[in-house]
Amino acid sequence: MGMAALGAVKAGIAMGKDLQSLGKDLGRVWDAIDQVNTKHTQASKGKGGTSSRALDTYIATVQARDMEDQLKRLVMETRGNSGWKELQKIREQVMKEDREGRAEAIRRKNQREYYLSIVLGIVLIGLGVYGLVYFGLYLKETTN
Numbered sequence: 748m749g750m751a752a753l754g755a756v757k758a759g760i761a762m763g764k765d766l767q768s769l770g771k772d773l774g775r776v777w778d779a780i781d782q783v784n785t786k787h788t789q790a791s792k793g794k795g796g797t798s799s800r801a802l803d804t805y806i807a808t809v810q811a812r813d814m815e816d817q818l819k820r821l822v823m824e825t826r827g828n829s830g831w832k833e834l835q836k837i838r839e840q841v842m843k844e845d846r847e848g849r850a851e852a853i854r855r856k857n858q859r860e861y862y863l864s865i866v867l868g869i870v871l872i873g874l875g876v877y878g879l880v881y882f883g884l885y886l887k888e889t890t891n
Contacts, residue, residue: 753779753817776818777838783811 755772784807822831 753814756818756821773818773834776814780811780814780818783807783814 753776756776759772819831822834826833
């Protein structure tokens with residue numbers, strides 16, 4: 748998928764399109780690079796033999812590096828070094844916002860679970876107290 752998106756970016760630039768109009772394809776290239784890097788991380792933790800994991804990790808790393816180098820060349824040919832730096836800054840900002848969003852979602856999930864456990868605990872304690880009172884009244888009636 749990443750190579751197809753990279754091909755679409757190359758074709759778009761060859762046809763004279765501006766980088767802004769290729770934003771969706773550029774996003775797919777970055778996503779593919781990130782996906783390959785994630786695959787690299789998972790391969791290093793995955794199952795299988797050491798040699799197999801090492802080879803998978805190497806291939807994933809080289810693939811991501813090659814795609815990023817090709818993208819860098821394309822951007823530098825059309826926008827120069829300042830364009831590449833700007834793209835890197837924007838990418839870092841988007842990644843930061845994404846990380847913060849995921850962290851916030853996890854925090855909200857943990858908060859919901861916390862409050863749910865409190866409510867459940869109160870209900871269970873209430874049912875326990877009710878059961879003891881009912882059992883006490885039952886014993887009082889049967890002994891009279």
